[in-house]
Amino acid sequence: MFTRRRFIGRATALISAAWTGIAHTPVVVAQELRDRLKQIGGRIIQRADTNYELWRASMVWYIFKPDRYPDTIIRAESEQDVIESVNYARDSGLRIATRATGHNPARGCLRDGGMLLDTSHFMGVEIDAKAGTAWIEPGIRSQDLIELIRPHGWSFPAAHTGIVGLGGYLIGGGLGWNMSEWDIACRSIIGAEIVLADGRKIVASTEEHADLLWAIRGIGPGFFGTVLRYKLKLFPVPRGIIKSKYIVPMERTAELMEVLGEITANKKKQLEILAVAGRFVPPDKPPAERDFTWAVSAISFGRSEADGIELLEPVRSSKLPSMSSMQKEDAVLTYPELYAGQETDHSSPNRTAIHNIWTDDPGGALTTLAERWQKTPPRSPRSFALSAWGINPSPDDTDSAFTYTGDHYLSWYLMAEQADDVEPNFRWMDESVQALRPYARGHYPNEINMQRYPDTIRACFTEEKWRRLAELRKKYDPRGVFHSYLGFS
Ligand SMILES: Cc1cc2nc3c(=O)[nH]c(=O)nc-3n(C[C@H](O)[C@H](O)[C@H](O)COP(=O)(O)OP(=O)(O)OC[C@H]3O[C@@H](n4cnc5c(N)ncnc54)[C@H](O)[C@@H]3O)c2cc1C
Numbered sequence: 001m002f003t004r005r006r007f008i009g010r011a012t013a014l015i016s017a018a019w020t021g022i023a024h025t026p027v028v029v030a031q032e033l034r035d036r037l038k039q040i041g042g043r044i045i046q047r048a049d050t051n052y053e054l055w056r057a058s059m060v061w062y063i064f065k066p067d068r069y070p071d072t073i074i075r076a077e078s079e080q081d082v083i084e085s086v087n088y089a090r091d092s093g094l095r096i097a098t099r100a101t102g103h104n105p106a107r108g109c110l111r112d113g114g115m116l117l118d119t120s121h122f123m124g125v126e127i128d129a130k131a132g133t134a135w136i137e138p139g140i141r142s143q144d145l146i147e148l149i150r151p152h153g154w155s156f157p158a159a160h161t162g163i164v165g166l167g168g169y170l171i172g173g174g175l176g177w178n179m180s181e182w183d184i185a186c187r188s189i190i191g192a193e194i195v196l197a198d199g200r201k202i203v204a205s206t207e208e209h210a211d212l213l214w215a216i217r218g219i220g221p222g223f224f225g226t227v228l229r230y231k232l233k234l235f236p237v238p239r240g241i242i243k244s245k246y247i248v249p250m251e252r253t254a255e256l257m258e259v260l261g262e263i264t265a266n267k268k269k270q271l272e273i274l275a276v277a278g279r280f281v282p283p284d285k286p287p288a289e290r291d292f293t294w295a296v297s298a299i300s301f302g303r304s305e306a307d308g309i310e311l312l313e314p315v316r317s318s319k320l321p322s323m324s325s326m327q328k329e330d331a332v333l334t335y336p337e338l339y340a341g342q343e344t345d346h347s348s349p350n351r352t353a354i355h356n357i358w359t360d361d362p363g364g365a366l367t368t369l370a371e372r373w374q375k376t377p378p379r380s381p382r383s384f385a386l387s388a389w390g391i392n393p394s395p396d397d398t399d400s401a402f403t404y405t406g407d408h409y410l411s412w413y414l415m416a417e418q419a420d421d422v423e424p425n426f427r428w429m430d431e432s433v434q435a436l437r438p439y440a441r442g443h444y445p446n447e448i449n450m451q452r453y454p455d456t457i458r459a460c461f462t463e464e465k466w467r468r469l470a471e472l473r474k475k476y477d478p479r480g481v482f483h484s485y486l487g488f489s
Helices: 004-019 024-039 052-059 078-094 142-152 166-169 210-218 250-266 305-312 335-339 364-377 420-439 453-460 463-476
Strands: 042-048 072-075 095-098 117-118 125-128 133-136 189-195 201-206 226-233 241-248 271-281 292-304 326-333 353-357 385-387 408-415
Touching: 024 078, 052 072, 052 210, 072 078, 072 364, 078 095, 078 117, 078 189, 078 226, 095 142, 095 166, 095 226, 125 142, 133 142, 142 166, 166 226, 189 210, 201 210, 201 335, 210 463, 226 250, 241 250, 241 305, 250 271, 250 292, 271 364, 271 453, 292 305, 326 335, 353 364, 353 420, 364 385, 364 408, 364 420, 408 420
Parallel strands: 072 117, 095 117
Antiparallel strands: 042 072, 125 133, 133 226, 189 201, 189 226, 241 292, 241 326, 271 292, 271 385, 353 408, 385 408
């Protein structure tokens, strides 16, 4: 926001330019704006800079980058940088896209024109061990946060993959470890410091700007402000993390779906069930020569080792062990081991087309998808589908933009080995999106391409929540300083 002194100074410059009859107005204003850029201590990269393309490409973590080119990229180093950047962008008519660690598959931090405001260097964590809370900055990665809070006896439903940054993850919901018990991560945001479009820094909490707290709990990649810090509620570290894993042949899909349904109905919240379809075994062969199978993981988060083992009982006593061609049961894991060795992570930078649904019929949805996959496999053998059974997000979702639409989650990821794969992947995805439509109860904003499927971002929310988000956007960013969702103006 202009200070009064600045405003008077600028008005005086404009009046004197007009008085002398010299058409200096744009020059005076442009100079003032350029001067304002000098206040920014962080890195500024303009489109004309020789290393622009390197910077632009590095903003998106994936190998394949979209053809979208911001005019200015600012990597902020301080709170003041963010405020100055927002003021500069607003007064220069540049729309802002904010970035944390660049993992969002829609790659929406890259837009044509405007400013990309990079908050990846904000990685601070301030723990209040007694209260079980922490202020965290948007550039901190999931595993780094866990490692910092764990010695204090605390944990958090951070992303399943350690390198994913909390900035975008939290604002889009957050499906983290032990999510059935701890719920969607954004519901544990209890405060935030935000820079708004008018350049003001405000605190959002249940006491002040509660509407903004509601919005950042799940609005997804289209928020009308920049979050400087989130305040999180933490959870006691589970002392018994136990994992059992089973490989099940594709021919047994129908049976497996039934068994997973039974396990899910009998399991406690502290048991996470993930079923992944992909070419993972035998791991010593190249992906194209591996079998297309199910890899089912059951991970318990017990209060003790014995409790963790006990939580796995519905799996142990089911038909799953007898159906599997390979298995490893009751492995006791440390938190770092939980993050290590996820086969789906190895090729994740190659992800191109991605989609997801919330469903109440995971068996039907997965059977449909797996049949299609076998009939017309996607180009890359490293593509895979993931399902999380019985996440059961809290249906009482009034305190968050994140919206409950179904108990089970299914997402699928198409890899590109080369640029030529990208377009065919999108076409394959288009058909699978259609095929799975009957099973979709809603979508998760962190793993969709809202530009290609604009109806999916709407279906992340109820009509009422979608309207409320639009009203809040109008209230806090009436001039549209911040970009909305990709593909939405
Ligand atoms: C390998 C991999 C594993 C994943 N695993 C999981 C998982 O287990 N669970 C899960 O839920 N998701 C997972 N995801 C998806 C992930 O949650 C989203 O991609 C998320 O958006 C990534 O956050 P980011 O900060 O890296 O994204 P960015 O691309 O940097 O940001 C995404 C969007 O968030 C907003 N944003 C970012 N920073 C700020 C800020 N400071 N202020 C305001 N808005 C901001 C912007 O709108 C931005 O476009 C995974 C992704 C990958 C690539």
